[in-house]
Amino acid sequence: MVQTLPYGAWPSPIDSALAAAHDGQPESVGFVGDEAWWTEPRPTEGGRRTLVRRTADGTEETVLPAPWNVRSRVMEYGGRPWAGAMRPEGPLLVFVNFADQRLYVYEPATPGDEPRPLTPLSPVGGGLRWVDPHLHLERGEVWCVLEEFTGDGPTDVRRVAVAVPLDGSAAQDRDAVRELIDARHRFVTGPRLAPDGRRAAWIAWDHPRMPWDGTELIVAEVTGDGTLREPRTVAGGPDESIAQAEWAPDGSLLYAGDGTGWWNLYRDGVPLCPREEEFAGPLWKVGQRWFAPLENGLIAVVHGRGAGRLGILDPERGEVVDTAGPWTEFAPALAVHGSRIVGVGAGPRSAYEVVELDSCTGRARVIGAAHTDPVDPAYYPEPRIRTFTGPAGREIHAHIYPPHHPGHLAPDDELPPYVVWAHGGPTGRAPLVLDLAIAYFTSRGIGVAEVNYGGSTGYGREYRNRLREQWGVVDVEDCAAVALALADEGTADRDRLAVRGGSAGGWTAAVSLTTTDVYACGTIIYPVLDLATWGSGETHDFESRYLETLVGPYDEVPGRYAERSPLEHADRITAPFLLLQGLDDAICPPAQCERFLARLEGRRIPHAYIAFEGEGHGFRRAETMVRALEAELSLYAQVFGLNPPGIPTLELSK
Template identity: 65%
Template sequence: MTAAPYGTWASPIDAATAASHDGSPADLAAFGDDLWWTAPRPAEGGRRALIRRRPDGTEECPLPAPWNVRNRVMEYGGTPWGGALVDGEPLVVFTHHADQRLYAFHPDRPGARPYPLTPVSTVGGGLRWAQPAVHAGRGEVWAVLEEFTGDGPADLRRLHTAIPLDGSAADDRAAIREMGPVAHRFVTALRPSPDGRQAVWIGWDHPRMPWDGTELRCADLLGDGTLGPARTLIGGPEESVVQADWTPDGTLLAATDRTGWWNLHRVDPATGEAVNLRPREEEYAGPLWKLGQRWFAPLDDGTVAVLHGVGAQRLAVLDPATGQLTDAPGRWTEWSSTLAATGSRVVGLAASARSAHEIVELDTATGHTRVVGNAHRDAVDPGYLPEPQARVFTGPGGREVHAHVYPPRHIDHPVDGPAPYAIWVHGGPTSRTSMVYDLEIAYFTSRGIGVAEVNYGGSTGYGRAYRNRLREQWGVVDVEDSVAVAEGLVAEGAADPARLAIRGGSAGGWTSAAALTTTSTFACGAISYPILDLAGWSPAGGETHDFEAWYLESLIGPHLEVPERYRDRSPVHHSEQVTVPFLLLQGLDDPICPPVQCDRFLAALAGRDLPHAYLAFPGESHGFRRLDTLVTCLEAELSLYGQVFGFTPPGVPVLDLTP
């Protein structure tokens, strides 16, 4: 190995390679003998494709471009498709992103094409559908409808609906049956009991987010296909129920954090009595950002496939009768919140620091696991990949700060002295970053730039108390924890104090910008689709979507009571305190963090001799999906680091940093 300046290491991981591996499969389901899921296609305009795996292991995409299996319910989307065997052949229903309509498709019929089941509405954001479920015996699809009633982002309602499978509602909203009254601002899909007599769902209302407080609701299913009077079984303002489901024998299970941790409970649908099946200070669920996330799946033999852990979650089988928990074998260290169960088999999405997300099947009868789809293949020699470490740093007041550290690593060059480091801040902020194979991280580490991902106070995976650290402290605790990780790396000699960067998108973009306006720790920042003006993002400002419109009530405080706090913490009002170069990246079609926030921040900087760059992308929304956009952003960020840290990255266009 030969020493070379950090940042100049030649890497086989170019931006196109990293970008082409962006995203992971999702929305797993099994019916018949086939397994289905959606997969990202950055090179096809960022669409999500529907993938079918047949019993012989062959994979196919029955819906070619431009079909895009994705919806915009709550803007982050929900499960976009469902399927069933009808008269021995598969029937798939799905939402198409371009028009948000629900379509039906018979993939095994020669020459068959998708046909619409729902109409288009020109009112506001139109009609949007999530968690479609085929009920062939009734000739219907049941789904959650998000229906706009006006042009404003809050002019909408969400409800349970039944859509005819024959297409008779394709141009007729009146033909879609509303299954019950609108009782909550937000609802998950109905989960009917095995005997078809009742159904459960989860509901919640502003100003709470689903990780703050929800209610598990139950109602009888009447003969006319509507819901009887509903009752709350468990939940409330300070209890978060995020998933409920029935076992084959009719037992109701729910994941709730009433103990301070999301544990799995058996719930009596008559009385609401809840019994913790395995009381542990670990999480058996996570934050409900998208309708249809699944952290547990009942199996035919009475056991339950569960995800569990502190921080990272792994797959296990829980015996409710004994509380025994048996972990699935294998090299995977992180499982995603999408599980499908059929017979004695459970299928999930799993990854590790050395393997990207794969479709993995556990046969609970034999205890064996195997990869059945999206098998990992090394895109580069593993010698160019970082060797990550799960770390706990010390923050202000001695509090624990969880992080993942990815030191620089190259097959030909040693780590020689303190290295440049980029502190990565995840979005959410009520979320978590996972320590998994990520070529975007390796794009930097293989060039001599370390990366540290911070699961700051407020992140999920560590119990409700850790999550609640961010209540009314957003822009304070997250910044302090990010600084603590950076300073911890400096103190131990891993990071160069003069070459520290911070980067993040969405809520991570907020923390990055807040850090540049309140600390002197970082020499530059890369900020993507951020929140920069809290007043605009408040209920009164109306600059974001309905799902998060009241989020700041808990993150910052009641906006009518502490308006000065909204101004004091907003980077847009402290632009004069930014003294280091930065890169700002924004999708022009973003309804969550709209471009006006960036416009306002840049206007406040006008006239200052501060190097910066602003790249805006037409057609991109919240979170970039297109290959060319992803490539541009990675190369721009690397060029920023080169100009600030004093190296010239080979083969990368120079980013124009102009005042």
Template identity: 70%
Template sequence: MVTTRSETARAPYGSWPSPIDGALVAARDGRPEFLDAVGDEVWWTEPRPEEGGRRALMRLRADRSAPAESTLPAPWNVRNRVIEYGGTPWAGAPRAEGGPLVVFTHFGDQRLYAFAPDDPGTAPWPLTPVSGVGGGLRWCDPVLRPELGVVTCVLEEFTGEGQTDLRRLPVSVPLDGSAAGDRSLVVELTDATHRFVTGPRFSRDGRQAVWLAWDHPSMPWDGTLVRLASVTEDGAFTDVRTVAGGADESVVQAEWAADGSLLLATDRTGWWNVHRLDPDNGELVNLCPREEEFGGGLWKIGQRWFAPLPSGLIAVVHGLGETKLGILDPETGELVDGTGPWTEWAPALAVCDTRVAGIAAGTHSTYEIVELDTGTGHTGVIGSVHRDPVDPVFYPEPQIRTFTGPGGRDIHAHVYPPHHPDVTAPDGELPPYVVWAHGGPNSRAPLVLDLEIAYFTSRGIGVAEVNYGGSTGYGREYRNRLREQWGVVDVDDCAAVALALAEEGAADRARLAIRGGSAGGWTSAASLTSPATEGVYACATILYPILDLEGWAEGETHDFESQYLESLVGPLAETRDRYRERSPANHAARTSAPFLLMAGLDDVICPPVQCDRFLEAVDGHAAAHAYIAFEGEGHGFRRADTITRAVEAELALYVRTFGLVRDDVPPLELRK
């Protein structure tokens, strides 16, 4: 099909040509993470899908005049596996001579290394040893303390072969490398009192340290504790105590202000707001009371939603659904937002005197490094600059919608109708739509440009991202809707959005699909096997999913989420029948719609044995299906060739199921 911009062709939905192919989606997959300041420089990690999915460590010099540079060549991969989702993998500090000193974790062996980037003649040197026990030794959320010659961080240490045979605690590691061959030289700053901890943050005088802790079965968005310690001159922790938080209060960040006061992002009001804490009497003052979020789900250790400035002001990421970067005056409560087109700010902020850098994206731009000068009010892009790989007229135009679900409850969603600058559908035809269920499940779908969504919408297939009950970003009450209701509320909310789109004439009722990865894969599979949603969807794409709740609860996942189901489904000992009734693996006979299942063979979070169990139960029943398992991939796909094949296979499923005519993807063979 050849058209010019001056004419508009007509073609059935799903058959439209598009310049956005699977290789382009793969090349733009992932985003910058773990941004921080090293003196007046800004550093972050960046994905390299074309290099096997490694993470590069980027450096932007203080004058911002030259593009950021990668500081470590392949195969260095700046990433760790603490709680499997990882945590802050690097830290840096300026030095009087010789340039900065930087420490980082290398994914290949999970060791902590140090290097001097301005001394190319010196290779990174290991700081920590290797352990052959279970998953070994892992390190994250480091803080350099060069005056003591150490780096403090979180240690995750396996004590056996099982995924839950481990301990976590704050430790101190010598910078001279002496502990690289001697585990005993790693100083444990506290006992392993709590199952999970974040890295300590030190007051400006170095005499106090604060961190977060929580224990099973709580997740960090349920309840956390704020731990405080006095710090001796040689770096030891004394008088360790809990000063805030609790089983029903989620504190997701604790930080020291320039004046020495302690700041927390806590949801004690039902919303994550920034508070000032007096640790001596426990008094908390809400610095900006609002029914919106100044925090989020702590999925990776070291995430930062606020950052104090030397002036006493506080940079904050905040919003309801979408997020903004603002500057908060803690004395008056006044909050002034920066300007710009960005609709999502990641929980990663860096302060360089009066400037605040962050990671932000918009509906027409992918994630970039953006800096706000609080002195001038100017905001600009300084790194990972978005460049349109195709004409932006092919990008979808999102609609922010609130649908009505069962019982009249609100359901938040982003709807992306099919969109093409040169093609429209024949009169009277309704488009196919795919409901996207996000992972987590206590997470959310951000309002940003996603080329994978554009891949489908530019071909004439609509997408609806559903922030179902349980999603973060809308307060604790909305988040708590999913408590003991996983597999019910998420399934019902996704179906309600799909059916509403059909009822209002925006979508073809006969061509609805659902897809998701991880917890979204669970929702997709549960939607095919739940009697409540029988017949809603014509097909489903299920990515690296949870499929058997009993198996997952009894040792088939990692430690971080090993008791997550206690709140999502119920106490296993008391509600085992509920686990069995909701699990797709136990109801394969109900699956009649075609589905595509994809997983990584190295996934330890949602192991492929769950897929094997589900497929074994499906075989012999009516559901036509395909299964693609990827060597060398874990939880979520990172390699360019994997991502390309996955997105093309998903489109091929819709081609076959919806009766679309295309020749730009290999056909998908389904079996029964």
């Protein structure tokens, strides 16, 4: 029997521990011989990532036990951290260990073998870091990207493609690491060898551009001693983003570029499937892969408009056939072997899982990290894809998750509270996939609106460029427009609206609270709060010039930095808020939160600040996520007058 209870009072089987246990997703899929391998999160094991393999009999095995943590810190967001090859005596694995950022080699089939370091430690700055490894057994080397700190400052760094010897001779000797190219560019991806071994291709870019603004696709000849000579730019430039490049089996060069305003695929400069949709995305992590060429000439692609479906492109016909199944969103992680394609897919009713597609038969199946329903799926939210109208008539894309419970309804005269979620990046997108953190709220009677505000990816370069010099304006306006539209149409309670976000979304939440009266409260998670200091030494090198496109060059518009920074306008906040921060965050450091809170002293605004030891940018430990979710729900309960059962009360300071 369906019972009537106020919104926020619905009992839910989706508790914070359950949501935390299902946070994160598989990443970095690859083949080792015939076996599919990938990395997986372990929230209950200190938030580490382990490596998993699917053996010939179909079982999943953890390759590396705790405390090994397969994760790179290059550009702080990392990237592909491992590579493997199958030899007669068993698999050979190289991987980056998060704790010391050294590159290790490991032979799991050898009894008693332990991972052995291939690279040295460095006492300078952030040390030596490695990402995007590729094994070249015939050369006895691993080709990858080295990030090398040259001083103690976050921007005292160089990046270069290198070859690391597999014999361990570089484990204590930096000079034994062979540099493949000069360090003329600030940022590079790992070089890809052509099938004949005579050419290599990689992507490079420089400050102040971000990789989605403009990159260069570079090709060089491979000499007899394995160095790369006569590099030349073959595609891309200051206003064209090349997001990925791969060699096809026939020796042609494939790449994804957005010269038309959409990331489309090209072969040696010729478009293969010109469409107003995306076949790639923002290169936040080195080694992301939106397409992969097959031996038969077909190409596996992740593509779509506002979504990332998995399909097979026939480049001769320019046609794409999509995978049948429940997966509506695939991550930029593809690997191919023969006719097999492996990716990471999810949908509104399932979390991310490892999916294999046979390109010959069209059959798709889950082969790893299979989604299992931890509760009755009747408790999952039922999202709606919506397009709203914002200022100047511009379109705003959003996913609306109304409150939903199979056994409870609210009184007819009550409208539900809603929380607007602003995604990070800001050059990113909220995917339409099952997220138990969202279900944690909707199953209790609190709606969620994920807003893909102007600046989001997936809708073309023009939509992405709406945020140029407008960060803190367009994102804030779009989120507010969605919130108010929901209230105006009678979907949400105008007096019970909240905003929340992490990283760049934390910025949007904080600016929203200092510049609008739309929200009754907000949750601000590891945010940017002070533009001037964030861009001038408080953040890491990768994003240190990001603000030149998001806000404008500081030398030209210094007033804009002060005008938009929440730190400078803390006196305008009148709504209660929760501030969550990792103390090891190198991207949005806790010092910004501390200065922000100091500006609030004596203002008697109800708030709470929770700082987590051992957490960086993005919470990974189960206990952290449990406390964060419960604190957030308690904030809404106190401000909205809700009564969620079994939730600890968050103490709000004044």
